Amino acid sequence: MPVLYNSMISGNCYKVRLLAAHLGVELELREVSVTDRSDRPELLGALNPSLRVPTLVLDDGRPLGESGAILWYLGEGTRFVPADRYARAQVLQWMFFEQYEHEPAIAVARFLIAYSGLEREQYEKRLPRLHADGERALAAMERHLEGRAFFVGDEMTLADIALYAYTHCAEEGGFDLAPFPAVRSWLARVAAEPGHIPIP
Ligand SMILES: N[C@@H](CCC(=O)N[C@@H](CS)C(=O)NCC(=O)O)C(=O)O
Numbered sequence: 001m002p003v004l005y006n007s008m009i010s011g012n013c014y015k016v017r018l019l020a021a022h023l024g025v026e027l028e029l030r031e032v033s034v035t036d037r038s039d040r041p042e043l044l045g046a047l048n049p050s051l052r053v054p055t056l057v058l059d060d061g062r063p064l065g066e067s068g069a070i071l072w073y074l075g076e077g078t079r080f081v082p083a084d085r086y087a088r089a090q091v092l093q094w095m096f097f098e099q100y101e102h103e104p105a106i107a108v109a110r111f112l113i114a115y116s117g118l119e120r121e122q123y124e125k126r127l128p129r130l131h132a133d134g135e136r137a138l139a140a141m142e143r144h145l146e147g148r149a150f151f152v153g154d155e156m157t158l159a160d161i162a163l164y165a166y167t168h169c170a171e172e173g174g175f176d177l178a179p180f181p182a183v184r185s186w187l188a189r190v191a192a193e194p195g196h197i198p199i200p
Contacts, residue, residue: 094159110173
């Protein structure tokens, strides 16, 4: 069974657990702290040069880092990756968007506020920029989702899984989703898909 170096509070790890649940792929979870990083070199040094989770280790021992790469590895050949070349590129468009425009703002604000254990005055100065960047990403999602059920085509793809992970818990990062009704409807649609699991 593949091993997932995992954190239950990490949205990046949740993406992998969510896809695995939809696909019926069993994973052995090894929990890694995202606040105490002192054991990262011993745990992950030989597996992932960035020393981050998620890191997946395949049955044959080959390791794979980066949530998007792991989603692609598990998802290729399944209903979560379209057959059409252009649609596949659109899935990647939204996965790259998630990593550059969305996660660095929304996930970081959420981590600082809800999980870092830091006093607010230690990170408060960073919040206006993170909130402005995150709101810009949410506005882009809102524009795209108006009149659409999912990010690419009519079915859920890896793009939805990648973007769902930190959007559904954005309020923990101080984001108000009220101005984004299409995003909220899409969140409900993703959560209603058979096989869905919470973060938890
Ligand atoms: N781009 C990476 C980001 C991974 C990442 O930031 N992982 C966090 C947990 S969500 C982590 O390991 N944080 C602790 C650290 O940076 O040492 C991905 O998508 O997998």
